[in-house]
Amino acid sequence: MSYRGYEPVIGIEIHVQLRTNSKIFCADATTFEAADNENVSPVSAGMPGTLPVVNKKAIEFGIKTGLALGCNIRRKSVFARKNYFYPDMPKGYQISQFEKPLCENGQITFKVNGVDKTVTISRAHLEEDAGKSNHSGSYTLINLNRAGIPLLEVVTGPDLRSPSEAAEYGRTIRQIVRYLDVCDGNLEEGSMRCDCNVSVRKEGSKELGTKVEIKNVNSFRFVEKAIEYEIERQIDEIERGGKILQETRLWDPDKNRTFAMRSKEDAQDYRYFPDPDLLPLIVTDEWIEKLRKELPELPIARAQRFQQEHGLPEYDSQVLTTEKSIADYYEETARVSKNYKASSNWIMSELMRELNTANVQIENSPITPTQLGKMIGMIDSGTISGKIAKAVFQEMWNSGKDPEDIVKEKGLVQITDTAAIEKIIDEVLTANAQAVDDHKSGKKKNLFGFFVGAVMKASKGQASPDIVNKILQEKLK
Amino acid sequence: MELTFASISDISEAVKTKKISAKEVADHFQKRIGSLDKQLNSFTSINPDSLKQAEALDDRIAKGEDVGLLAGVPFGIKEMLCTKNLTTTAGSKILSNFVPPYDATVVARLKKNGATIMGKLNQDEFAMGSSNETSYHGSVKNPWDTSRVPGGSSGGSAAAQAARLVVGTIGTDTGGSIRQPASFCGIVGVKPTYGRVSRYGIIAFASSLDQAGPMVSTVKDAALTLEVISGHDPMDSTSSQKTVPQWSKNLSQDVKGFKVGVIKEYLKGGLDADTEKTFNDSLEALKTLGAEIVEVSVSMTEFAVPIYYLIATSEASSNLARYDGIRYGYRAEFASLSGVELEDFYGKTRGEGFGSEVKRRIMLGTYCLSSGYYDAYYNKAGQVRRLLTEQYLAAFKKCDVILSPVTTAPAFKIGELISDPLAMYMNDIFTTSTNLAGLPGMSVPYSLSKSGLPIGIQVTANHFDEQRMLNVAAALEASSLMKGQKPHVI
Numbered sequence: 006m007s008y009r010g011y012e013p014v015i016g017i018e019i020h021v022q023l024r025t026n027s028k029i030f031c032a033d034a035t036t037f038e039a040a041d042n043e044n045v046s047p048v049s050a051g052m053p054g055t056l057p058v059v060n061k062k063a064i065e066f067g068i069k070t071g072l073a074l075g076c077n078i079r080r081k082s083v084f085a086r087k088n089y090f091y092p093d094m095p096k097g098y099q100i101s102q103f104e105k106p107l108c109e110n111g112q113i114t115f116k117v118n119g120v121d122k123t124v125t126i127s128r129a130h131l132e133e134d135a136g137k138s139n140h141s142g143s144y145t146l147i148n149l150n151r152a153g154i155p156l157l158e159v160v161t162g163p164d165l166r167s168p169s170e171a172a173e174y175g176r177t178i179r180q181i182v183r184y185l186d187v188c189d190g191n192l193e194e195g196s197m198r199c200d201c202n203v204s205v206r207k208e209g210s211k212e213l214g215t216k217v218e219i220k221n222v223n224s225f226r227f228v229e230k231a232i233e234y235e236i237e238r239q240i241d242e243i244e245r246g247g248k249i250l251q252e253t254r255l256w257d258p259d260k261n262r263t264f265a266m267r268s269k270e271d272a273q274d275y276r277y278f279p280d281p282d283l284l285p286l287i288v289t290d291e292w293i294e295k296l297r298k299e300l301p302e303l304p305i306a307r308a309q310r311f312q313q314e315h316g317l318p319e320y321d322s323q324v325l326t327t328e329k330s331i332a333d334y335y336e337e338t339a340r341v342s343k344n345y346k347a348s349s350n351w352i353m354s355e356l357m358r359e360l361n362t363a364n365v366q367i368e369n370s371p372i373t374p375t376q377l378g379k380m381i382g383m384i385d386s387g388t389i390s391g392k393i394a395k396a397v398f399q400e401m402w403n404s405g406k407d408p409e410d411i412v413k414e415k416g417l418v419q420i421t422d423t424a425a426i427e428k429i430i431d432e433v434l435t436a437n438a439q440a441v442d443d444h445k446s447g448k449k450k451n452l453f454g455f456f457v458g459a460v461m462k463a464s465k466g467q468a469s470p471d472i473v474n475k476i477l478q479e480k481l482k
Numbered sequence: 483m484e485l486t487f488a489s490i491s492d493i494s495e496a497v498k499t500k501k502i503s504a505k506e507v508a509d510h511f512q513k514r515i516g517s518l519d520k521q522l523n524s525f526t527s528i529n530p531d532s533l534k535q536a537e538a539l540d541d542r543i544a545k546g547e548d549v550g551l552l553a554g555v556p557f558g559i560k561e562m563l564c565t566k567n568l569t570t571t572a573g574s575k576i577l578s579n580f581v582p583p584y585d586a587t588v589v590a591r592l593k594k595n596g597a598t599i600m601g602k603l604n605q606d607e608f609a610m611g612s613s614n615e616t617s618y619h620g621s622v623k624n625p626w627d628t629s630r631v632p633g634g635s636s637g638g639s640a641a642a643q644a645a646r647l648v649v650g651t652i653g654t655d656t657g658g659s660i661r662q663p664a665s666f667c668g669i670v671g672v673k674p675t676y677g678r679v680s681r682y683g684i685i686a687f688a689s690s691l692d693q694a695g696p697m698v699s700t701v702k703d704a705a706l707t708l709e710v711i712s713g714h715d716p717m718d719s720t721s722s723q724k725t726v727p728q729w730s731k732n733l734s735q736d737v738k739g740f741k742v743g744v745i746k747e748y749l750k751g752g753l754d755a756d757t758e759k760t761f762n763d764s765l766e767a768l769k770t771l772g773a774e775i776v777e778v779s780v781s782m783t784e785f786a787v788p789i790y791y792l793i794a795t796s797e798a799s800s801n802l803a804r805y806d807g808i809r810y811g812y813r814a815e816f817a818s819l820s821g822v823e824l825e826d827f828y829g830k831t832r833g834e835g836f837g838s839e840v841k842r843r844i845m846l847g848t849y850c851l852s853s854g855y856y857d858a859y860y861n862k863a864g865q866v867r868r869l870l871t872e873q874y875l876a877a878f879k880k881c882d883v884i885l886s887p888v889t890t891a892p893a894f895k896i897g898e899l900i901s902d903p904l905a906m907y908m909n910d911i912f913t914t915s916t917n918l919a920g921l922p923g924m925s926v927p928y929s930l931s932k933s934g935l936p937i938g939i940q941v942t943a944n945h946f947d948e949q950r951m952l953n954v955a956a957a958l959e960a961s962s963l964m965k966g967q968k969p970h971v972i
Contacts, residue, residue: 053572053805054681090803092806097800097804
């Protein structure tokens with residue numbers, strides 16, 4: 006993509022909320038639906054004398070994500086204090102990792118418009134979230150439920166070159182953390198928040214332009230739009246002979262533009278130093294290996310396997326691996342049906358449509374993968390026709406019954422008895438003598454399909470279409 | 483039993499065997515506080531429930547329950563430790579209305595062992611000071627001479643203990659704040675190994691240096707109290723998992739064959755005559771008891787005071803950031819909050835809430851941590867701190883304990899040094915290195931100056947070797963030249 010002879014340079018920081026049961030430095034619950042300030046103990050409130058104790062689960066989730074992103078895991082990482090005043094930050098500092106983060110130097114490859122794109126992950130570090138200020142008239146009300154929620158901040162190098170790459174990167178990270186089950190990926194609830202660093206430079210230039218940070222974008226579509234806007238804004242500014250200010254901007258989705266939040270010129274000095282209340286975080290090789298063994302097959306690898314071992318097209322593989330639950334559903338269906346492509350087709354078309362319409366997650370599908378697999382097997386063995394299968398599928402969706410039971414109850418078994426079919430055909434041909442003549446004399450073309458339809462109708466759809474075709478062809482010669 | 487001067491174990495034993503009720507004990511000491519503390523200003527608040535607590539303990543004893551090692555023993559707690567439903571101010575206006583919803587682990591352990599909490603004790607604001615003159619609640623007076631300071635920052639604990647307004651107190655020590663006032667007031671004060679005692683609920687001054695400890699009348703009482711408050715706490719990541727020895731049971735005055743180290747860099751002079759004589763007398767006494775005196779070198783102690791002030795103020799500047807008037811504590815008054823800029827809100831609240839010594843240290847610490855200065859100050863101080871610790875560990879290969887003065891001179895006059903912060907900071911020259919190295923150290927009263935002021939001796943030991951430190955202190959206590967001497971106030 007060309008931008009008037011300019012090249013955008015984009016880096017993304019994603020705050021991933023780790024789905025631990027308790028906060029990162031105390032035992033308070035992390036439930037999203039809790040009432041205001043319900044999940045707040047003296048530690049969350051930063052009461053005098055309270056101390057942080059690190060949550061082991063948060064560390065494990067951080068390590069797993071780091072491993073999935075190809076990072077080196079530091080054997081000794083350090084929690085630091087980031088000092089600044091804000092009303093919803095109870096201690097007057099945020100505990101974060103600074104000089105020695107838990108994960109470093111990773112990279113991931115994903116597809117953008119069919120092309121592989123590799124992005125370096127410069128670091129991923131653990132930190133605590135702040136609380137939330139709710140402004141209401143002349144009051145500001147503070148809710149500390151979020152204060153101390155564990156976050157993993159995943160930071161890329163300045164490797165992205167277009168808004169669509171940035172958005173796709175975000176989706177990839179979301180996909181991975183959901184596969185790992187370390188984050189629910191719910192952007193509306195703030196489980197993932199993106200900061201985008203955007204600058205532009207003349208094509209061919211090696212120097213980086215002045216970067217602008219767009220903070221707290223909460224959808225990947227907005228990531229794309231915000232960056233698109235920002236690139237154009239910066240180029241306009243430069244073309245006009247202006248200078249890009251290093252600043253923090255926010256995205257206004259209603260007005261479709263970014264606007265300045267604060268200038269970095271009066272930027273805070275965070276006065277980072279190692280938190281003396283927490284010892285360095287020591288991670289052993291054994292611990293890392295144990296967690297590595299717990300890693301699931303990741304989406305990119307799984308999609309490749311579906312292509313190579315199952316012979317699925319790239320498109321199918323990607324759709325089926327967007328969520329671990331879908332890929333799991335597919336694999337179980339295929340295991341039962343022993344027909345990869347048919348399983349993929351049924352899931353991608355019929356099942357997905359029903360799930361979307363009913364707004365049901367695949368984990369809660371009324372049709373189990375075993376049931377769907379068995380149904381596909383019945384098609385392949387000739388027990389039912391594809392057409393009957395659609396009716397069986399609907400019945401499975403409505404009742405949750407097994408396909409064999411439905412077929413038996415409704416008498417939907419395919420008629421494969423040649424003599425029985427021949428009888429139906431003869432009746433149909435007799436009833437349509439004129440048409441038979443027209444067909445044989447060549448007076449009218451394409452009447453073959455009409456006869457097939459009529460026979461199928463007469464058999465209530467149960468006649469095997471293969472056999473119907475074969476006998477009809479003989480008789481209409 | 484003469485209650486006023488009874489030991490912790492005597493009282494606990496008498497209460498458990500119902501020779502006296504916990505309520506009678508609490509009542510006795512409450513009356514002492516009522517009649518004597520006006521001269522000292524050592525208490526900042528009295529626990530309105532102390533008698534009720536004592537009665538409840540008596541009920542439990544009547545039922546035959548096991549009530550712990552400190553049954554019915556009246557304790558005073560430094561303002562720096564959070565006490566559930568009891569105002570905890572850290573000696574500061576900014577926390578003047580703060581009532582914690584929880585007990586510090588140290589306090590919880592005292593209560594669990596049957597102690598009666600009599601009230602809260604005065605201190606320098608946020609434990610910043612060596613004279614107890616920076617408290618929002620006013621200066622504390624030394625019971626041996628009320629024109630003099632009790633030392634700081636645990637001056638309230640030291641004065642209350644010396645005047646026997648309670649049987650035991652808890653102080654905190656960041657750079658000598660238990661040992662120096664203990665020396666000035668003629669009591670025993672112990673700063674345990676860093677990590678031995680949980681810091682949970684102790685209002686943080688400098689997290690990597692703070693440690694709470696007993697300030698009591700005898701070495702045995704110190705050992706007993708330390709046993710109660712020590713041990714791992716899951717609420718404090720820096721608290722040690724090491725098991726707590728029975729120091730009081732294993733206490734011995736036998737120092738035969740002990741190697742007692744003297745840091746040669748400390749022998750450069752600068753001590754007042756009485757202090758120097760006291761120190762030499764203590765060495766002689768240990769020699770007579772069969773100990774061997776060896777010279778050791780810890781050259782980095784030269785830098786201990788400046789390093790201490792870099793690290794302590796840096797950590798303090800961050801630890802004190804939470805006092806912003808938003809959630810609890812003092813908030814400056816505004817005619818209306820609407821239209822008030824956040825910075826002005828913080829500025830006015832903190833400007834009015836903190837005293838000048840605290841502000842001085844916050845400014846210093848903020849500067850040390852600023853980008854561009856961090857490496858030169860905080861980071862460099864950390865490196866020297868490690869060297870200092872290594873030198874101590876090397877010294878402890880040559881000796882069992884290290885003996886030194888606690889301060890260069892006995893208690894000074896109130897107001898004498900308050901306008902000279904640097905001179906005040908130099909007061910901590912013998913005590914700060916112990917905190918920097920995380921070692922246990924204690925002050926044991928040894929002699930009186932010509933003008934009748936107590937002078938203590940400092941015993942320092944290797945990490946987690948409190949037993950040997952207490953044993954040497956017990957030997958010194960037995961040979962002390964001030965036995966039977968009491969402060970004028972009594």
